[in-house]
Amino acid sequence: MIEGIAAEWLASRRNELNRRFERTRHRHPLLSPDAVLAALSEILPPLAGPDPRCGDLLSSVYDLVLLHAARSTFASRPWIGCLLKDVFPKIRHLLLQKPATLPAALSNAVENMGTRGARFVDGLRRLAECVDDADLLVDAGVLLAWRAGEARLRRSALATAERLPGRVVLATLELHDLPPAAAPVVLDALRADGWHEPRRLLSDRTLETLQQASPSEVEALRKVVAQVPEIPLGQWRVVGRVGDFSGFGGTFDVPPLVLDGGDRHVLYTRCGAQDFRIDADAFGWVCRPHSRLDLPVRSVAAPSKFGRMVTRLTMSSRAAVMLLADGTLTVGKESARLGALAASSSFALLPALVAAARSDSHRITIVAPEREAV
């Protein structure tokens, strides 16, 4: 039973709202009036209030309820319900700034995030306390989506983050316990190397120093973290595994091959006749079909029975980079055996990163320098 302002609003627009319901049911005959009423009774009252734009907000949320009830999204994506029931009341002040558009946009964003939507909703809940402007919330949403694993947004998110207050940046990156001064340092570090969790980039001592650091000290720190340190091959470690078997929600029907191209956060692979682009970093990965690429496949060489030295001597001048089946990686004059790369079928050497695929796995192993906290 809905009471109060929400009930008055429903009563004042009864005929029009009923028509909207009927129009939806015309297309979705299974739309249950009871389900819609139940959802409305939970969702509308916390959003109602004396504010002048409250009617617009209730109207757009009413349409959202119809939309999701008609498409059974409340059941198939429970986090949509969380968004409307838990988060919307918390960010009501922001929704009232753009009542006609913001609720729909956030609902779309959560849907577009797929299974990562739940994490996106959690992020919105966190942001409710530190954001007081609707446009800021929209911008921070890009960062949130990236943090939730939408790796394609990495570049846009980093660009957007420049415009956001430090506390908002840290809240979206789940680093709300760090001092605001750490935000630009974290962003610089992530820009240079997205393969390490930002929390592990700065030591406790650095964080303490940052509390009272002068601008010049912060600037100096930013310069340090903005570079990927040169670390011997022997200290490279597995920093991630991306891609998956289509049967487990991934994209690959058969184990893929890694194509030799891309950059530290964009890989290209081939599975059967189809090429794929994988955007990936420490926050997650997204794999999408790509038009056919003219990139070579670096195959893995068998080790010479006469030993590694002979194998190196027989390398062609072109192959300044070589990976042996036993996991021995040679880059120029440096060589090290990395167990994680053993039995690889193809690999790509990218700036300070090796991506390798195996013939018995649908996942691609990412090996990169192990960074220590600054």
Place this chain on the structure above:
Amino acid sequence: MSTPRLPRDPQQVSVSPTIPAAETAAREFDVDKLYRGPASAPDASVAPSRALDEKLRQAYYWIVNHAVITPYYDMEFNEVAPATFRFGGVGTQVRLPTAPSYSSFVLLPLLTFASRKRCLFIGGPGRGKTASAVLMGVLAGYSIQEVRRAVQHGQPQMTIADLLGNPLPKDLVEAASMDDIRIAWRKWLSMRVKIVDEYNRIPTRTQSALLTLLADGYAEILDQTMESPESAWFLTANDDMGGGTYQVIEALKDRIDIVVKTLNFNPRFLSDLLLRVEEGVRPEEIVPREIVFSADELDEVYRQVLKVPIPRPVRRRLEFFASQFDFCDLASQDIEYKTKDTIRIAGRTLSSVCANDCGRDKVRALCSQTENGLSVRSLLALLGFVKTLAWFRGGREVTLQDVGQMAPWVFHEKLVQNPTSPFYEQSGNDVFRIDRIAWIRKAFELSCQEYARLDLDRSDPIVEIDEAFDRGLEGVPEEEVRSRMNAIETHLAQLAKATKLYAHVQNDVLKLKYYHQRYSNYLRWLTWCG
């Protein structure tokens, strides 16, 4: 960002990309997509910079989903061979297209809109001809009131002043010369979408004024002229015979680039009609603003369309097809005049000339099927439309399918059938006398088969001569010119020996003769220079 939308909301625009394959191949991931989805329609604050072809596709899907109930996919496109089903009776074959296919009644006006051409809707009353034309006006950014006011309704009393404007009465009285008379031009003349309803009810004299405007882009009253911007024209007529109250003048008919037929209503879609009645929705009044084009966007669309290339294999097939219709070996002794124009100017018909034997199989030879050939104007129209269709479909260049689907619509009112051609007397071909779209589609198919049989993609000797000539004559030494002329003569001798003078051979021979003349003139000049 966006206002929330109900499922099948009449203002719902299809989610982008409408052609996913084209999107993945051509465009990068767009951050704005994060906030777009089923509950949204774009808002200026976060609207992504959609490609204009995508916008036009969204307009198409909005029209077919919400505005015009036309559940037909008669412009079929396939990526792989479609599944087909043959029905009893006369053996109708139904194909299930494997690539996005379209309804001609909606697509063709949209292509006209994008390429600034002239489209005639024909069909019975109440089939949506005027409504579709009005929609095009709204898509061009005009309000529904502006568009309705701008529609020119043909009627027997329509004067030139009704159509174009009036001289100011004060000036008529006081003017010392014609130059002093100012004209109050009608507003529709300056619009980018022009609609003339029931043009076959306009008196002949007024039709002439309309012709000047439509063909030359200006209006004239009392020695005063007004330039009209390049625009898309939509004319309607209740039948396709040019009947109506007045006979439509030939020149006006000839200026129409494409004729779109209205399709009948499929009663299986009565529920959609019912919904329209119950909700009292008038589509032209609720066109979503995200599919409305600004003047700058329309200019940009036109620029992009013109840039779409027609690759040589496609262009060659089109040349081969177009060459078939104008040729008649019996029309003259000179190769230049072996055309149906010669017959027409002599006051004869092809059927009377074609009755004589010319040594060709008149069932297979396409030249026997028509009384006339293709005009330059209709070929220009086709080139414009195939580029627009390829652009609309998200293609980077024109494909053979684009030409195959577009040619029937551009030519079916331009080519006049020769009723006595033995082709139509073949089993199953009688229907082509009635269904001219299918006829031209079939003719194009046969032409392409013949082109493939002759293996002209690989064995077209004109290519080398073309390429050599395209490099220019400057600095080409005398020996080289003589060698090229010799090659032309050798090739002509081979052609004369190997084949009859078929339509495409006539085109080749004329081109070889052209090159030979250019080279011989150049050679004469070289010799004179010493």
